[in-house]
Amino acid sequence: AQTVTQSQPEMSVQEAETVTLSCTYDTSESNYYLFWYKQPPSRQMILVIRQEAYKQQNATENRFSVNFQKAAKSFSLKISDSQLGDTAMYFCAFMKPLGSSNTGKLIFGQGTTLQVKP
Amino acid sequence: DGGITQSPKYLFRKEGQNVTLSCEQNLNHDAMYWYRQDPGQGLRLIYYSQIVNDFQKGDIAEGYSVSREKKESFPLTVTSAQKNPTAFYLCASSATGVSNQPQHFGDGTRLSIL
Secondary structure, eight states: OOEEEOOOSEEEETTTTTTEOOEEEEEEEEEEEEEEEEEEETTTOEEEEETTTTTSOOOOETEEEEETTTTTEEEEEESSSGGGGGGEEEEEEEOOBBBBBTTTTTEEOOOOOEEEEE | OOEEEEEOOOOOOOOOOOEEEEEOOOOOEEEEEEEEEEEOEEEEEHHHHEEETTTEEEOOTTTTTEOOTTTTOEEEEEEOOOSSSOOOEEEEEOSSSSSTTTEEEEEOEEEEEE
């Protein structure tokens, strides 16, 4: 069974600085998808960024980028130029690809609470 | 605008009572999901459905039931057999037939015991 681990329950960063959130996972699959979701105090789950395991290039979305290390099964999220609105809980998630069993089933880590300080 | 609507936002359950959480989507997605979130924890999958009239148990299905009679709707019933129902419940949907489709989430329902 797949597992996702986020080892940092809480983190803080000063506004405009850079912060990296860690995520490791365990799977025997060779092809899969990884996601980072953000959950602000409103509790809505918002997709931040996604990565296909077969792509070597790290995904980037504006101030958000990932460091995907497939061999190490590591998928960290870097937030550059942190803003107050980035304050939220961040979840790393794993998904098997279409065609295998449990298609579309997301497996979430425990989350990291990020506080951006002014 | 397309999206997922969950209702009610807050729900209270009495002992021995079944309650139903509503989830409606107008994204034309085939797949729908129900997750449970406990304080300070990640989401755990309760049930999911890839197509109308079909659904599968997730990791924590005991004490819950679902139906999928329409593509747009995937209601979740929390039965009296669920002894610890207090949690935040999130519904999600995604497209199928195309790989790497992310799940879109509703705003959630907070369920508490009276």
